[in-house]
Amino acid sequence: MSILRSRPVLRWLVPVAAGVAVIGGGAAVGTFAAEAEPSLPPRTAAQLLVDLQTSSLEGLSGTVVQRADLGLPPLVGLVPGNDLTALLSGTHTLRVWYSGPDRQRVALVDTLGQRDIIRNGRDVWTWESSGNTARHRALGDSKGAAKPEVTPSLPATPREAADLALSAIDPSTEVSVGRSATVAGRDAYELVLAPRDRDSLVHQLRIAIDAKQHVPLRFEVLASGSDQPAFEMAFTQVDYRRPDADQFAFNPPPGVSVTEETAERPTAGRPAHVAPGKDPQVRTVGDGWTTVLVARLDAAAGQKPANAAPGQKPADAAPDADLSKLLGGLPAVSGDWGSGRLLTGKLFSVLLTDDGRVLAGAVTPQRLYQVARG
Numbered sequence: 179m180s181i182l183r184s185r186p187v188l189r190w191l192v193p194v195a196a197g198v199a200v201i202g203g204g205a206a207v208g209t210f211a212a213e214a215e216p217s218l219p220p221r222t223a224a225q226l227l228v229d230l231q232t233s234s235l236e237g238l239s240g241t242v243v244q245r246a247d248l249g250l251p252p253l254v255g256l257v258p259g260n261d262l263t264a265l266l267s268g269t270h271t272l273r274v275w276y277s278g279p280d281r282q283r284v285a286l287v288d289t290l291g292q293r294d295i296i297r298n299g300r301d302v303w304t305w306e307s308s309g310n311t312a313r314h315r316a317l318g319d320s321k322g323a324a325k326p327e328v329t330p331s332l333p334a335t336p337r338e339a340a341d342l343a344l345s346a347i348d349p350s351t352e353v354s355v356g357r358s359a360t361v362a363g364r365d366a367y368e369l370v371l372a373p374r375d376r377d378s379l380v381h382q383l384r385i386a387i388d389a390k391q392h393v394p395l396r397f398e399v400l401a402s403g404s405d406q407p408a409f410e411m412a413f414t415q416v417d418y419r420r421p422d423a424d425q426f427a428f429n430p431p432p433g434v435s436v437t438e439e440t441a442e443r444p445t446a447g448r449p450a451h452v453a454p455g456k457d458p459q460v461r462t463v464g465d466g467w468t469t470v471l472v473a474r475l476d477a478a479a480g481q482k483p484a485n486a487a488p489g490q491k492p493a494d495a496a497p498d499a500d501l502s503k504l505l506g507g508l509p510a511v512s513g514d515w516g517s518g519r520l521l522t523g524k525l526f527s528v529l530l531t532d533d534g535r536v537l538a539g540a541v542t543p544q545r546l547y548q549v550a551r552g
Contacts, residue, residue, distance in 0.1 A: 216358050216365040218389055223353045226369045226387055230344065233392035237420025238276040240362065242335055244411040245269045249401075249524040274335055275421040283426055284334045298426040305428065312430055315439045336397040336411055340385045343371060343397075350374050350466035361386050361395040362413040373467035377545045378402070379525050380467060391418055401524035408524040463549045470539040470549045511543070515550035 221229075246268065273285040280300075286293040291307035300317040347353065356368030366386040373380055379402050386396035396412035430436060460473045508519035511529070518531035520543055529537040529546040537546045 216360055216389075218358045218365055218367060221355065221367055223355050223369060226355065226367055227344070227353070229387060229392040230340070230369075230394070235276065235391070235393060235418075236278070238274070238393070238416065238418055239421045239425075240274060240413045240416035242272045242274055242411055243269060243414050244272065244409075245407070246409050247406075247524070248408055248526075249522075272334055275425045277420050277423075277426065281423075281426045294428075296426055296428050298428070301428070303428040305430075305434070310431060310434050312428075312434050312436045313439055314436060336385070336394040336413065339397040339411060340394040343383050343385070347371065348466060356384055358389075359386050359396070361388075362416045364391075364395060364416065365389040366395050375466060375468045377541050378467035379527070379540050379542060386412070393418075399525060404524070463552070468539065468541050468545055470537055470541060470546060472549065473536045474534055475536045511547075513547050513551070515547050520546075 271287040273287065275281075275283040281298055283294065283296045286295075288308075293307070294303070294305045296303045296305075302315045302317060303312060305312040350373060352372045352374055354370045354372070356370040359366050359368055366388055369385045369387060371383040371385075381400040381402045381404065382398075384396075384398040384400070384407075385394050387393070388395050395416065396410065398407040398410040398412075400406070401408045459475075460471065463470045463472055508521055508530075511518060511520045516531050516533060518529055518533075518535075521528040521530070522543060526538060526540045527543045527546055529535075529543070529550060531537070531550060535550065537549055539545065
């Protein structure tokens, strides 16, 4: 199920994407209720990994609830006209349908409306009920065409989140079996991934796997020093029958405004399919759980040129985003690496230096300072 999937480039992108992707809000109440631990035949971590790699899914539909408690500072209101900061916490709901790699649909449920992303063969539709607007893209030949890059980039299901994590397993990862669980009425095993490096802010990734279908039903990220998930997404209802074809047919509502796009149309900024190490403006330092992404974002961050007049903003600065006010709300930090502002959460740290660099990772601030110094 890859319609909302980002490339599994770095494992720290899992918790970071959970915090920064703009996906829309939902109305689910509370967190996932704990259920009695079922009695299941023993399975090793290696056997569970094989189960995940060999599972075959013909169809699925269900409801996914995503909850984030990233421990971010109160930034709401610092960016007028932008609801990004309101989406960094709370609970959100998605409805998903899957009928093979070329028929997928995700509905992001919001108290103010709904946003749908539908792939039906070569056609990809996105629709927002609030403005009754739609975008349509016709994909090229499926034999040679790349997978569509469709925003939002947050994984839509526990399976996609699990893929991001499992693809990056290496010797820096400890893999074990946790306790069995019941998720969405299904008995499940739990696979646990843990970093060996103490500089990582991630304590564990927990993946609940359907004992019969071998499909991830729940994905949790626990921060260091906590036994409660800082980010989790789980099915609250799941059905493995193949959905009807009608679920993937987009019928534009009356009065809808449709924008036609081409498959080759580039996305704003760095394309989602470009690995950070291959982007001339982005590089990575280190590997494993303590990888740090380093970028120069002077223009994107609204930094003033050195010779700019007082109060002058860059020509390409977004008019609806007073980023100087946003950055001013973050703690000032300095050291032998320079000075800047620091954004910290339970699962990631972001350092914005005064010389126009951005350093980010699921690591401690000390790790960012070490990289900035080099």
